[in-house]
Amino acid sequence: MYRGGYTGRMAWIDLTKKETRIAATDPKLTRLYMGGAxxxxxxxxxxxxxxxxxxGPSNVLVFAPGPLTGTSAPCSSRITVTGRSPxxxxxxxxxxxxxxxxxxxxxxxxxxxxxxxxxxxxYLVLEKxxxxxxxxxxxxxxxxxxxxxxxxxxxxxxxxxxxxxxxxGEQQSxxxxxxxxxxxxxxxxxxxxxxxxxxxxxxxxxxxxxEIVDPPRFNAERRELLARFKAxxxxxxxxxxxxxxxxxxxxxxxxIFPARNYAGTGLFTPTDQIGYEVQAKDIIRRNPCxxxxxxxxxxxxxxxxxxxxxxxxxPEFETSWAFGGATGVTDLSAIYLADRLCDEYGxxxxxxxxxxxxxxxxxxxxxLTIDETDGLExxxxxxxxxxxxxxxxxxxxxxxxxxxxxxxxxxxxxxxxSERYVMHVKGLELPGxxxxxxxxxxxxxxxxxxxxxxxxGYAFQEIFGVPDPIQVDRFxxxxxxELAMWNQVMEVALCDCPxxxxxxxxxxxxxETEQGMSQELTEQKIGTVSEMVSAATAIEFSPSELxxxxxxxxxxxxxxxxxxxFSRKDDYLPVRLSEEPIPxxxxxxxxxxxxxxxxxxxxxxxxYGYDQRGVPxxxxxxxxxxxxxxxxxxxxxxxxx
Amino acid sequence: MKVKLRCFGEVRxxxxxxxxxxxxxxxxxxxxxxRLLETDNPQISLGVFEGYGFCKRFRVLINGRDTFxxxxxxxxxxxxxxxxxxxxxxxx
Numbered sequence: 200m201y202r203g204g205y206t207g208r209m210a211w212i213d214l215t216k217k218e219t220r221i222a223a224t225d226p227k228l229t230r231l232y233m234g235g236a237x238x239x240x241x242x243x244x245x246x247x248x249x250x251x252x253x254x255g256p257s258n259v260l261v262f263a264p265g266p267l268t269g270t271s272a273p274c275s276s277r278i279t280v281t282g283r284s285p286x287x288x289x290x291x292x293x294x295x296x297x298x299x300x301x302x303x304x305x306x307x308x309x310x311x312x313x314x315x316x317x318x319x320x321x322y323l324v325l326e327k328x329x330x331x332x333x334x335x336x337x338x339x340x341x342x343x344x345x346x347x348x349x350x351x352x353x354x355x356x357x358x359x360x361x362x363x364x365x366x367x368g369e370q371q372s373x374x375x376x377x378x379x380x381x382x383x384x385x386x387x388x389x390x391x392x393x394x395x396x397x398x399x400x401x402x403x404x405x406x407x408x409x410e411i412v413d414p415p416r417f418n419a420e421r422r423e424l425l426a427r428f429k430a431x432x433x434x435x436x437x438x439x440x441x442x443x444x445x446x447x448x449x450x451x452x453x454x455i456f457p458a459r460n461y462a463g464t465g466l467f468t469p470t471d472q473i474g475y476e477v478q479a480k481d482i483i484r485r486n487p488c489x490x491x492x493x494x495x496x497x498x499x500x501x502x503x504x505x506x507x508x509x510x511x512x513x514p515e516f517e518t519s520w521a522f523g524g525a526t527g528v529t530d531l532s533a534i535y536l537a538d539r540l541c542d543e544y545g546x547x548x549x550x551x552x553x554x555x556x557x558x559x560x561x562x563x564x565x566x567l568t569i570d571e572t573d574g575l576e577x578x579x580x581x582x583x584x585x586x587x588x589x590x591x592x593x594x595x596x597x598x599x600x601x602x603x604x605x606x607x608x609x610x611x612x613x614x615x616x617s618e619r620y621v622m623h624v625k626g627l628e629l630p631g632x633x634x635x636x637x638x639x640x641x642x643x644x645x646x647x648x649x650x651x652x653x654x655x656g657y658a659f660q661e662i663f664g665v666p667d668p669i670q671v672d673r674f675x676x677x678x679x680x681e682l683a684m685w686n687q688v689m690e691v692a693l694c695d696c697p698x699x700x701x702x703x704x705x706x707x708x709x710x711e712t713e714q715g716m717s718q719e720l721t722e723q724k725i726g727t728v729s730e731m732v733s734a735a736t737a738i739e740f741s742p743s744e745l746x747x748x749x750x751x752x753x754x755x756x757x758x759x760x761x762x763x764x765f766s767r768k769d770d771y772l773p774v775r776l777s778e779e780p781i782p783x784x785x786x787x788x789x790x791x792x793x794x795x796x797x798x799x800x801x802x803x804x805x806x807y808g809y810d811q812r813g814v815p816x817x818x819x820x821x822x823x824x825x826x827x828x829x830x831x832x833x834x835x836x837x838x839x840x
Numbered sequence: 841m842k843v844k845l846r847c848f849g850e851v852r853x854x855x856x857x858x859x860x861x862x863x864x865x866x867x868x869x870x871x872x873x874x875r876l877l878e879t880d881n882p883q884i885s886l887g888v889f890e891g892y893g894f895c896k897r898f899r900v901l902i903n904g905r906d907t908f909x910x911x912x913x914x915x916x917x918x919x920x921x922x923x924x925x926x927x928x929x930x931x932x
Contacts, residue, residue, distance in 0.1 A: 432897040433928045437849065443931040448848060452924045454904045476852075495931060516931075663930055664899045664906050672909040705930045785904020785922075 203412035204266035204736035205229060206307050210330050212323065214396050215256060215315030219330040224309045229738065231824055233748055234265030236695035238310050239281025239292055240756045244828075246312070249762045249835075253285035253388075254371060254395040256316035262303065262362075262401070263311075265698035266736050269304030269409045270417075273425060276301040276489040277698035278384070285395075286373040286388035286550070286605050287626040287650045289760040293389055294654065294695060295362075296488035299379035302360040305405020313398065322350060322363070322400040335399035339369060342543040343378040350402050363400035364390045365545030367593045371395055373604040374554065374592060376547040381486070381512035382496075385547040386627065387649060388605070409735075417734035424727055425492070427707035434493060434706050439485075442495040443516035444475035447523070450632060450662070453673075454786030457633040458524045459579050460556040461622050461775055464633045465784020472529040473519055481531075486512055488700070495702065504532025505582065511539040514548070517653075520631030521552025526559060527579030537589055544593035550605055553628035555588050557606040558598075560620050561613065571613075573597040622773050625650035625765065635776050636786035637661045639671065639679040642799050643686065645770045648756035656687030659705040667709055668716045668724065674786075676795055680802035685716050688749030693728045696748060721746060751823040754807065754815050758828050761837060767813040771796055816840045841866055841919035843873060849927035851877075851898070854884045864917070870902065871913035873923060899926045 201207035201224065211220040232241045239261045251257045260282045267275040278300035284291025303311070307328030320335035338349050347361040360379065367375035368390030375390030376383045393399075411417045428434055437445065450456040451468035458467035471477070481502055487494035500510045514522070514534055522528055522537040541548045555577075561567040562577035569576065575584045575598065591599025602609050607626045610617040622629045627650030634641030639658035647655035659665050660682065661673035668685060671678065694701045699708060709724040722742035729742045740748070760769075771777075772791055780790045804811060808819030817829045817839045829839050843862050847855045855877075864873060878884055900907050901924040907915055917923070 431930075434930065437927045437929055438931050441929075445848075445927070445929045446931070449899075449926055449929055452846065452901060452904060452926065471858075476848075476858075659930070663928065665928075665930070670908060672906070674905075674909075702931045785901075 202737050203410040204270065204732065205309050206304060206409070207309070208307055208328055209310035209312065210308055210325070211312050211314070212330060213315045214313065214317040214321065214398060217317070217321070217332050221328070221330070229266075231748075231751065233696040233732070233740065234268070234309065235263050235277070235279045235698045236281070236292060236691050237748060237752050238263035239279050240290065240752050240759070242310070242312060243281050243283065243290060244755055244759050246314070247283050251283055253283040253288070253291070253392060256314070256396070258283050258392055260313040260389065260392055260396070261310060262313070263309070264300045264304050265696050266732055267697045267699065269301040269405070270411060270735055271408065271490060272421060272699070272731055272735070273428070274488070274491045274493065274700040274703050275698055276491070277694070277700055278303065279695055279698070280377060280384045280389055282389055282392050284387040284389065284649070285391050288763055289625050289650060289765055290648050290756045291387035291389050291392070292649050293376065293384035293386055294701075295377075295379055295382045295384040296491075296700060297360075297380040297382040298489050299360040299362050299403060300698070301489045302405050303403045304409060305407060306403040307405065311401070313396065316395065317397040320397045320399050322398070322402060324354065324402045326404045338399055340366065342366065343545050344543060346400055347380070350400055354402065356404060359402045359404045361400050361402045363545070364393045365543055365593070367544045367546045368394040370593070370595050370603065372546070372592060372595065373608065374546050374550045376545055378542060378545050381542055383542070383547065386550060386652065390545050411735050412737040413734040417731060420727055420730040420734065424707060428492065431707050438495055438702070438706070439493045441475050441479060442497050444478045444497075444514075444519060446516035447519050448474045448476075452785070453636070454781065454784035455633040455636050456520065456524050457629075457631060459527050460525055460553075460560040460620060461629070461633065462560060462782075463527070464781045465787055466782055467524065467527060468784070469523060469529045473523045473531050473534060477531060478519070491700065499535060501532035501535045504530045506530075506532035506536040509536045509539060511535045511542070514538040517631050518548040518552070521549050521556070522585065524631065525552050525556035526585050528582045528585055529580065530582045533582035533586060536586060540586070540589045540593075544589070546589065546593060549630050550628050551589060551592060553622060554602050554606040554609060555585055557620055557622065558588075558602060558609065561617050566615050566617050567613065571598065619774060622775065623651055624772060625769050627651040629773070632662065633781060633786065634772065635781050635791050636789040637673045638676045638791070638799070639682045639686070641772060641776070641791055642679055642683040642803060645772055645796065645800070646683065646803055647687070648753060648760060654690070654701060656683055656690050657701065658682065658686055663705060665705045666714060667705065668720065669714050674789060676799055680799055681716060681806050683803060684806050685721070687753050688746060689725070690749070691752045692745040692749030693725060696752070697728055697732050699728065718743070718746070747823065750807070751825065754819070754823055755825060755828065757813070758815065758825070758832060761814060761832060762835060767800065770800055770813060810840050814839050841868075841917075843868070843917050844920075844922045845873075845877070846922060846924045848925065851884055851925045854881045868917050869913065870900065870907060870915045870917060870923065873917060874900075874913070897928055899928050900924065901926070
């Protein structure tokens with residue numbers, strides 16, 4: 200039935216029974232949800248009933264690459280993993296690149312659905328379309344590097360690619376993530392879901408390449424895409440050389456590098472200590488994802504500092520911010536070490552850095568005492584305390600136990616007004632852009648279906664100044680609802696379903712057109728993805744269908760969250776951002792008032808076809824082929840109009 | 841009047857410093873400043889911006905603001921302004 204792009208097989212894995220059922224990939228699923236994030240959200244909605252314990256056996260983990268993953272499409276080795284997040288309670292979705300995504304497709308699978316809970320630690324081996332269970336007793340307790348190495352040696356094949364958890368996931372820390380190679384399926388605590396299921400790792404091994412149904416059509420588009428990459432003025436020369444690290448400097452110049460738990464934006468801009476030019480001196484090699492000609496990921500070794508000699512792959516911008524700006528640390532080697540430790544323990548760098556920064560602010564404000572922190576002088580800038588806390592969080596040791604489930608839960612435990620200083624949306628700690636002066640980015644934080652997430656609809660128009668589809672002034676809210684939706688829809692339709700690396704949206708994935716967000720112009724812009732997926736699979740995904748796909752997946756994810764009891768009240772930014780202006784720097788004085796947020800939300804719901812409660816209308820759901828979801832919402836008393 | 845220039849990437853390499861203070865006449869525009877920079881540093885080719893501040897290789901900010909939100913390269917600088925020239929970056 201499937202001729203290209205898809206393998207046509209999905210694995211239903213029951214850890215409780217240690218059984219696998221291999222099934223055909225449902226054509227209705229591919230037609231309406233394509234792959235990746237689409238598969239994840241649809242299966243999550245169908246399989247996980249409201250109120251399901253995210254750490255119980257009834258939660259699922261859906262690993263899904265897309266139809267282009269494993270083909271020769273550049274920058275296509277990406278995967279999404281989806282489950283109900285134990286950190287937020289809403290959709291937990293994380294993405295990653297590297298080798299694992301393509302290898303999983305070549306091992307013979309479009310989707311892996313993990314259900315149940317093993318009685319003892321296991322890992323899975325997927326090869327030649329088969330799944331087998333192996334005991335993970337001997338590797339339970341290992342870090343992610345040792346775990347990957349052990350599995351490759353046990354399987355007598357170093358070509359296996361492994362996604363696994365470290366000690367943090369085993370401890371069910373809600374700061375944990377899933378690591379493949381040195382990449383992270385980060386945020387949202389999905390490592391804890393694996394840990395709760397006693398699933399230490401998934402090893403995949405494939406052969407060859409996926410068939411492309413129409414190679415001339417596919418290759419013509421591929422060549423055109425590569426030509427656009429080549430013509431890009433800075434893609435290879437700057438991004439390929441520095442990766443995301445340049446954002447430390449750029450956001451500082453813009454006054455949106457959120458320092459000291461968002462209290463010191465503009466007051467603390469340590470670019471001379473941790474900026475990209477300093478980091479560049481430490482690069483020893485690049486480490487591209489499979490089929491990526493750009494190679495933005497860098498391996499660095501600290502040449503100076505208290506932790507001289509430490510090696511890490513990274514740090515990405517977000518990590519530099521979380522362990523630099525957020526915590527006020529200026530020793531670059533400490534940031535490298537923090538990055539490396541998080542990779543080894545299987546911890547998410549943003550959540551851990553932001554949670555430590557939150558605790559530091561409490562300490563500075565005398566809300567936390569040194570007795571409560573078990574002797575740690577948790578002042579901003581104290582990198583020794585930061586490093587020690589990472590160890591303690593991973594092992595849930597002493598004060599690390601308080602922080603091991605993220606900032607919001609820590610504040611609930613600490614009390615004493617500490618909740619004011621939790622920088623989160625829906626329980627997910629905010630990343631490294633101060634959105635008081637970047638309005639579309641802020642609206643995305645507020646409304647992303649995963650919580651305060653920069654990856655669901657990154658406003659590159661505001662952050663990079665790229666005028667595509669339109670040129671915008673980041674300081675003003677006008678027109679930002681429509682732009683936020685456009686970015687969210689494109690993220691899913693162009694990147695997380697087919698799959699392509701999200702970085703490519705602003706770097707050549709879009710065809711050049713005149714500016715504008717009309718249906719007609721958008722369809723022209725996204726023709727490359729439409730062409731490549733259609734040529735690979737022989738299933739025509741027109742540009743208009745891609746737009747509907749993005750709207751459908753975002754809307755279904757929102758409906759999952761509504762079903763879990765989330766609503767408009769959860770679509771607001773933390774109170775600090777609406778009451779405290781940015782204190783200094785180029786964005787000084789800006790805030791995002793509650794009234795401004797209300798106005799933006801009203802517009803956002805309207806452009807999405809939702810009512811003012813944020814509930815999709817019945818008509819909207821019908822247009823997105825989600826009729827039955829309207830009945831689900833009605834049964835819950837949400838009564839879509 | 842004095843204007844602070846903050847340089848990144850190849851502009852920094854050419855100028856030799858992250859930050860320089862330039863003494864320029866009153867009423868100098870951004871265009872004038874960038875021309876001056878090119879004249880003093882022939883190895884720099886900024887391609888000085890047609891349109892409003894977005895060019896293919898560089899992003900120029902005045903006090904953290906994109907110049908297209910001001911008067912583009914016609915923006916008149918005032919004493920103490922900070923002009924940032926950054927290679928166009930992408931990613932995130």
